[in-house]
Amino acid sequence: LEYRWAFGSLLCKVSSYLVMVNMYASIFCLTCLSFDRYLAIVYSLSSTKLRSRESMILSLGMIWLLAGILALPALILRQTQEKYNRTICDMDFSVVGDTDVEHYWIAGLSLSATAMGFLLPFLLMSIFYCSIANTVTRHFHNIKKEEKKKRRLP
Incomplete structure (x- = not known):
């Protein structure tokens, strides 16, 4: 196609919008997945209500709604244009x-795309997984202490 857009203005808008919705929804789903793992490991007993099927469905709905809203500039601002004797x-x-x-x-x-699509999710996932690592490390450290106590007892 030699960098030419041959599919018209409507597909220009829709395809750009869908790419952005997919980008945001994907990263938000990964962020929510890491939050779910965080709750399951760090707050295993107290998070069962928050980790219910209804909460999951609500979270997914909010993810797709937010992704759709954040992608709106692509739907509104994308157009086919003539530049350099080519339609782009x-x-x-x-x-x-x-x-x-x-x-x-x-x-x-x-x-805004960098902040919402990369920096904020990266920061949140880093916090979640560092907390998970800290919890797991403390757990195994406590197990080792208990094993040492058992060995010392006659």
Whole structure:
């Protein structure tokens, strides 16, 4: 296709939107999975109500809703454009302002996508898995102490 968009404006919008929804939903599902593991290991007994089927369904619904909302700029701003004698699928910021503020929109969307699609999930997953590692380490350390006590007893 030589970097040409041959599928029209509607598919330009829809395919870009679906790519973004998929990106956000995937990372949010991974983050929720690590939160579930965190609850199961760190708070195993007290988290059973929070880890119910109903909570899982509600969480998945919220994930997809949030992913759909965060991906809306792709649906709204993507357009087919003629550049360099080729039709391309690109962001068109003329809908939201003039060309003087276009770079602010690009920066804002890039920063929000990076923050919501990478930095925040990475931070949360790091916290969850470090807490899990700490809990597991303490557990095995306590088991070793108990084994040493048992060996000392006659």
